[in-house]
Amino acid sequence: MKLNLQDIPRVESIxxxxxxxxxxxxxKPVxxxxFITDWPAFTKWDLDYFKELAGDKMVSLYDDRPVSHQDGFNQPxxxxxxxxxxxxxxxxxTKYRIFLWNILKEVPELQNDFKHLDLGLKLLKKLPMLFFGGKDSHTFMHYDIxxxxxxxxxxYGEKEIILFDQKQNKYxxxxxxxxxxxxDIDFSNPDLEKWPALKHAKGFKTQLNHGEILYMPEGYWHYMKYKTTGFSMSLRAIPRNPKNLAKAIYNFFIMRFFDNAMRRINGQKWIDWKNEQAILRTSKYGTS
Structure with missing residues (x-):
């Protein structure tokens, strides 16, 4: 039995x-x-181009090791x-990935290679972020703060993506x-005997190739696996739903500081308690 995932709709342009x-x-995702074939980045951006332009820049790297109480929030x-x-x-x-690399801050000249998408949302123009990964590296299933x-x-390359909306949280x-x-859940091939509540979750899947854009709505969970070595860029707009905006403010100013404080106070016991609670709180929503 596999996850209940439908293909994300595709359009050539819009x-x-x-x-x-x-x-x-x-x-809804799409x-x-x-849509970006006229961007210089469409033809120019590859690994050699970035090495030539910014090879001396220090970058933070992340892998798939379990969260430790010794790690700060998003600590490389x-x-x-x-x-x-x-x-x-x-x-x-390599499992190492670059996560949230602000290209305008680090390499301002790269802004000449792309445009901000004109699709009716006001984008945060100072926050274009790059993500790199080696073959078979992946992110944990997460949503953005x-x-x-x-x-x-x-x-560049091919990337497998699985999405869930916030209504699926309980599963x-x-x-x-x-x-x-x-x-420890492998969303590309989950063990549904070990994680039975996942059978009830309804999500989306796709594979991204060169030049394709995935729109992820507000607060969508996303799991990303690099089928080949590759890199992507994200452009973002603040949530319009007042509930989601309130959650974002809570995450920024309360949740992350509370979590870091509890890591300092209780150490690994805090991490272990949270992982246990993830199972206990999910199990009450049915496992059959």
Whole structure:
């Protein structure tokens, strides 16, 4: 038995009006296949280009090791120059990923290679973020701290993506006081005997290829696995739903500070308690 996932709808291109009507207002995901072919980045951006332009920049790296009480919120697992990281990606499989690399802050000239999408949402123009990963590396299932509307633009390689909306929280083994599910769930091939509540979750799936854009509505859970070495860029707009905006404010100013404080006070016991609670709180929603 597999997860209950439907294919994310695809369009070759789309007007602002149709995007707002059919996807933003009903908060449904969509893949737009051929919307950025006129961007210089569409043809220019590859690993060698980034190494040449920003190879000396230090980057923070993350892998799939379990969360530790010794780690701060989004604390990196390693650092190296972008040039060294590109060489690593080319030479051998690696679990290391670049996560939330602000290209305008680090390499301002890259803003000449892309445009801000005109699809009816006011994008945060100072926060275009890049993500890199080696073959078979993946993120944990999570949602973003700001519950933003996200346009995830893939530039290189192939990426598998699974999404769930916030209505599925009770089935996903969500870890309390966090933005992730249990880290030991392999969402690309989950053990539904071990994690039976997942049988009730209804989600979406797709594979992104070069130049394709995935729109992820506010607060959508997302799991991303690099089928090949690749990289993507995300553009975001603040949530319009007042409840989601309130959740984002809570996450920024209360949740993350509370969680870090509890890690300092209780150490690994806090992490273990949260993981246990993820199972206990999910199990009451049915396992058959």
């Amino acid at each position: 007007s602002k009006e149709d995007f707002i009507k059919h996807y933003f207002k009903p908060q 893949v737009i296949e051929r 697992h390693a650092k190296m120059t972008l040039g060294e990281y590109v060489d690593l990606l080319k030479s051998e499989p 700001d519950l933003a509307n996200i346009f995830h633009i893939h530039f 996903l083994y969500k870890v309390p006081h966090a933005l992730i599910t249990r880290e």
